Amino acid sequence: MKKFLSILLTVLLSFGLLAGCKGDSKDNSVTEDSTTKENSKEDMKGKKIVVGRWGGNDAETAAFNQVVKDFTEKTGIEVEERIYTDYNTEFQAELIGKTAPDVVYIDAYMAPFYISQGVLMPLDEQEFELDKFYEPLKNAFLSDGKYYAISKDYSTLALYYNKKWVNEDDIPDTLEELWNGDFLTNLNDKLPEDVIAMTYNQDLARNLFYAETDGASVIKDDIYSNLGDSKVVENLEPLYTSAKEGKIKTPADIGQGWNGDAFGNEKTAIMIEGNWVLGHLQQNFPDVDFGVIEIPTFKGNRGTMTFTVGYAINVSTKQVDAAKEFIHYATGVEGMATWSAGAGVLPSRTDVTESTKVAEDLLKMPHIKGAVYATVWQKGTTMDTINNEYKNYIPSVVSGERTLEDALKKSEEEANRTIEAN
């Protein structure tokens, strides 16, 4: 019920935003010379900004507090944090009420929506040293040649295997071979009865990078679903052929909530999962001995998904300079190093990756490698509808009720009907 109410509220708020919260979209970013900057830094002492973010685990909270403490010591600007438990609902209500924070987390997935509403301030590429950021992460907040948020960290997907049953060298180099070759069948044969070879997800957030291989696109004309496109169908065929043959299963099929629990409880030998699972496995399933490698290639290309969150400035803020100063510090070399080392996340800057030596961690290294070639989980403002229909129709493919082509065509029609109605 609460989830339903949240969704309802989000829809209402979205209308409210469209109706009355269109912010000033003029470019407020200005380039200043270094002398002016120093003077303005002096002027900023004693100023106060509000930073909106969602909560994290204890390590993330401690790391954020440390970044804020260091920033305040350095600049004299005070930071008040505002923590969201339901970010989209609360943030949109604050935008309507003109009480939104000066600086706020923006999930790359939601960025197109907030950018289109004109509530985020464009940020200068040079000022925030965006040339130092991984290209996909930097571009996650790019719209019409302007950047609207600066990535603070990221996650990518990689392949996890249980060393008890799987030898790294035996894992095929391509996804086609992994899904459709004999490897999984042979692995299934030697596993205990209640363990399966591999789990997978029926979600575009996980499947997008191979669905769009070789120039395919799940969206056409910027908003409409294009899932029924023959190229998309062809790209998804190997995955669902494997699923139909029972070689791979979803965590739900084996009574598990998600891949992390299925892998931790040793119900699956292989999964493709994000680096957020590392802490979870170490905390709750310390006995599981596992390795991590990059996802095998698909049609000869390396691919993975990346998920990132950036700092953005509320266009209505009265503390533009102080807000910029905060983002400058938090996404700069020092701030990002403190944040990523403390919170155990991956730094979005290449120079911080090097300085913190995070790539030396064998479990994180495959995730870091993915940052260069990853597909960002972000695709316009209608992706929720498209993905929902995809998730609705895919089970009928696995059960043999429909062909993949039929299911994707049907999901495309349903999604487009909803998009047109809205």
Next chain:
Amino acid sequence: MNKKSKKLKWLLYAILIIYGLVTLFPFSWTVSASFKSYKEITGGGLNLIPKQPTVHAFKKLFMIDPNFLRWIFNSFYICTLGTFINVFLNSMAGYSLARLDFKGKNVIYYGVLISIMVPGQVLLIPNYLIVKSLGLLNSYNAIILPAAVNATYIIMMRQFYINFPKDIEEAANIDGLGRLGTFLRVSMPLAKPAIATQAVFIYLGFWNEFLKPKLYLSDPSKYTLTVGIQSMMSRYSGITQWDEVMAASLISLLPILIIYIFLNKYFMQGIRMDGEK
């Protein structure tokens, strides 16, 4: 009792027992899960007796989590104050609509009735803007004041006082009590069952309230328990630490359970709403 009705009786018992077990099982599982490790919870199995019982989740909540105790206090504070204000104002309003004659009484009564029919969700944004303009955001008053009266219980109290014997009030009046004195010293004390009933429901309403605290409170130390538990569910990069959430849910049930046990007698009487002493 003939053979057929005996069989029917057993069938009814069997259905009721099965229904009872089905209803009770999720709650029992919640209690059991709060004493299990995360690994055991997610490892599958519906066993109610933990294989390796642990109080780790409770320890984490009370000894490591900096805010959990504070959330309990916040919920108590908001519920208690909100309930007191509500009971007093609802009773007064109900009494006025039942006993006093004034111009526009019926208009007000129908206005109150209509207000019940407006879904609360529709009012969230206007309420947010009002709370903001009153400068109440991120304060307990943001939850308490907009909910200081409740139309449903105004109607309930009106019905109660309509059926309440007038003779008692007239006797108090002859003894020298004015309208306010009669209300506070005679009518209110005799309305205990109805008051207890609305108090339980209002308390429950405040205790379970989720959207408003979520919208109005931004400082984690001011969260109520419902918002706090929800924030716990997403703090590990969206991964729910089920052992902690189950333990927190169990703790959140206890105060309500205790209040219900205490007020059960009045609660059952209040449902009758007949105004007997």
